[in-house]
Amino acid sequence: MSRTENVDVVVVGGGPAGSTIGSLLAKSGHTVLILERETFPRYHIGESMVSGMAPLMEELGLIEELDARFQHKSGISLRWGRDPEPWRSDFSAAFSATGSHFTHAWHVTRSEFDQLMLDNARKLGATVHEAAHVTEILRDETGRVTGVAYTQDGESRRATGRFVVDASGQGRVLTRQMTETTWQEDLRNVAVWTYFDSYTPIEYKDDILVEAIQGGGWVWGIPLSDTRLSMGYVLSAGKLSEATRGGRTQGDVFLDCLESSHLARTMVDLGAVGELKTTRDWSHVCDTFHGPGWVAVGDSAAFIDPLFSSGVWLGTSAAWLAARAIGAALEDAEQEQLALERFDTLYRQMFKDILAYVRFFMDPTRLREEYEERALQIQKMVTQNSRVGFVSMISGVSAIADVVDFDPMNVEDVEDVMQDWDEQTAAASSTAGD
Ligand SMILES: Cc1cc2nc3c(=O)[nH]c(=O)nc-3n(C[C@H](O)[C@H](O)[C@H](O)COP(=O)(O)OP(=O)(O)OC[C@H]3O[C@@H](n4cnc5c(N)ncnc54)[C@H](O)[C@@H]3O)c2cc1C
Structure with missing residues (x-):
C-alpha cells in the first residue's frame, strides 16, 4: 500500500505562489506539505518583479536577501504610444504618495529567486518534497477534495489535508478538472x-x-x-x-x-x-478559484500577459489572501464558504483591473496622457495625479492596502459580500425565470 502523509494543507507546486502560501500557513502554525515536480534550482521565465510585492517580501523576511542578491528595479522606461519620445515612471512616486518606506522592486534570476522562496518556506516550517509529481486528485463521496496522489523516487504516495492548494502554474493540476477556464x-x-x-x-x-x-x-x-x-x-x-x-x-x-x-x-x-x-x-482565468476543500492561486488560477510584469505579484498576492482565508476556515469549518468566497472576490477584482488596463494599453496608438488618465480611473489610491495613478496601477502599489488589510472574517466586509451574494442570487433567479 502507498504511504500517506496527513497535514492541514497540501500545496501542489513550489513556485512563488506555492511557496508563499506554504510559508504563511506554516508561519501561523499549520502543518503544510509542498509537493514540487522539479528539483530546484530550475529555470523559469518571469524575471521582473513589481514593487507591490515589497510588503509581502517584508512579511516573509526576505527584503535584505533580495536587496543583496538581485538587481534593484527603480521603474519602467517605455517607448510606447503615438508620441515617439521615450518616457518613464519611477516606482518610488507611488510609494511616496502613500508615505511608505519602500522604494523599489527587483529583477531576478528566477531559478535563484524561486529557490530562495522555497527554502524560506522550509525555514518557516513547511515540509517540502521536490521531484514529487502530483498525478491525481483525491475526493470523498461528496466530491470534496481531500488530498492528492503523487510519485516520488518511482514510488506512488498520497498526501491528505483539510485543503489542497493548486499552485501548479501552467500545469493547472486541479483547475483543469475542477473548473472551466476562460481564455482571452x-x-x-x-x-x-x-x-x-x-x-x-x-x-x-x-x-x-x-x-x-x-x-x-x-x-x-x-x-x-x-x-x-x-x-x-x-x-x-x-x-x-x-x-x-x-x-x-x-x-x-x-x-x-x-x-x-x-x-x-x-x-x-x-x-x-x-x-x-x-x-x-x-491570458486566462478560471470560473472559480475555489471549491470544497480546494483553492487555486497563481498561474493555475489566472494569467495575464506579462506587459506589466504582474504575474508573480498577482500570484503571490493571491497566495497571501488565500492563506488568511484558509487559516480562518481551519479555525472554524463553518466559515469556509464565506472565507473562500471573500478571497475569490478580491482576487478576481485584482485580476480584472489589470486585465482591463493591459487591454487598453495594448493599443500603442494613444498618447501618454491617455494611458495615464485611464490608469488613474482604475487604480484605488486617493490621488488626482495621473502620473502617480499610472505607476501605482502598474506596480501593484494601488492594491497593497486591499491585500495587506484583507480579513476574511471582518464583519462589515462580510455584510458587503453577503449583500453582493443576495443581489447576484436575485439577478440569477430573475434571469432563470425569463
Ligand atoms: C513570456 C513571459 C514573461 C513573463 N514575465 C514576467 C515578469 O517579468 N514578471 C512577472 O512577475 N511575471 C512574468 N511572467 C509570469 C510569471 O512567469 C508567472 O506568473 C509566475 O511564474 C507564476 O507563478 P506560480 O507560482 O503561479 O507558477 P510557477 O512559477 O510556474 O510554479 C508552478 C510550479 O508548479 C510545479 N508543478 C507543475 N505541475 C506539477 C505537478 N503535477 N506536481 C507537482 N508540481 C507541479 C512546477 O514545476 C512549478 O515549479 C511571465 C510569463 C511569460 C509567459
Whole structure:
C-alpha cells in the first residue's frame, strides 16, 4: 500500500505562489506539505518583479536577501504610444504618495529567486518534497477534495489535508478538472526571448524597458545584472504564424524584431543572439478559484500577459489572501464558504483591473496622457495625479492596502459580500425565470 502523509494543507507546486502560501500557513502554525515536480534550482521565465510585492517580501523576511542578491528595479522606461519620445515612471512616486518606506522592486534570476522562496518556506516550517509529481486528485463521496496522489523516487504516495492548494502554474493540476477556464482570445500571444552577456545600459539602468514594435508586438529588456540582459519579443500567435510561413523560423522573426527595435539596436550586438527560448503566453482565468476543500492561486488560477510584469505579484498576492482565508476556515469549518468566497472576490477584482488596463494599453496608438488618465480611473489610491495613478496601477502599489488589510472574517466586509451574494442570487433567479 502507498504511504500517506496527513497535514492541514497540501500545496501542489513550489513556485512563488506555492511557496508563499506554504510559508504563511506554516508561519501561523499549520502543518503544510509542498509537493514540487522539479528539483530546484530550475529555470523559469518571469524575471521582473513589481514593487507591490515589497510588503509581502517584508512579511516573509526576505527584503535584505533580495536587496543583496538581485538587481534593484527603480521603474519602467517605455517607448510606447503615438508620441515617439521615450518616457518613464519611477516606482518610488507611488510609494511616496502613500508615505511608505519602500522604494523599489527587483529583477531576478528566477531559478535563484524561486529557490530562495522555497527554502524560506522550509525555514518557516513547511515540509517540502521536490521531484514529487502530483498525478491525481483525491475526493470523498461528496466530491470534496481531500488530498492528492503523487510519485516520488518511482514510488506512488498520497498526501491528505483539510485543503489542497493548486499552485501548479501552467500545469493547472486541479483547475483543469475542477473548473472551466476562460481564455482571452485577444491576448493569445507567443513569447520568444534570449539572454545577452554584455549590453550597453540606457540612462535609467535599473528600469525594465518596454517598446512597442511597428507592425505588432512588443519587446522587453530586463537588466538581470550589470552584464546580463534578458530580451524578449511578445507577438500574437496569429501574426507569428503568418510571419513564419514560407520556411521562416521564429528565430528569423525574432531577429527582424530586434532590428526594428530601437532598444535592441542601442543596447545589444545583434550578431550575438544566443539560444532562443519560446513559450505560449495566453491570458486566462478560471470560473472559480475555489471549491470544497480546494483553492487555486497563481498561474493555475489566472494569467495575464506579462506587459506589466504582474504575474508573480498577482500570484503571490493571491497566495497571501488565500492563506488568511484558509487559516480562518481551519479555525472554524463553518466559515469556509464565506472565507473562500471573500478571497475569490478580491482576487478576481485584482485580476480584472489589470486585465482591463493591459487591454487598453495594448493599443500603442494613444498618447501618454491617455494611458495615464485611464490608469488613474482604475487604480484605488486617493490621488488626482495621473502620473502617480499610472505607476501605482502598474506596480501593484494601488492594491497593497486591499491585500495587506484583507480579513476574511471582518464583519462589515462580510455584510458587503453577503449583500453582493443576495443581489447576484436575485439577478440569477430573475434571469432563470425569463
Ligand atoms: C513570456 C513571459 C514573461 C513573463 N514575465 C514576467 C515578469 O517579468 N514578471 C512577472 O512577475 N511575471 C512574468 N511572467 C509570469 C510569471 O512567469 C508567472 O506568473 C509566475 O511564474 C507564476 O507563478 P506560480 O507560482 O503561479 O507558477 P510557477 O512559477 O510556474 O510554479 C508552478 C510550479 O508548479 C510545479 N508543478 C507543475 N505541475 C506539477 C505537478 N503535477 N506536481 C507537482 N508540481 C507541479 C512546477 O514545476 C512549478 O515549479 C511571465 C510569463 C511569460 C509567459
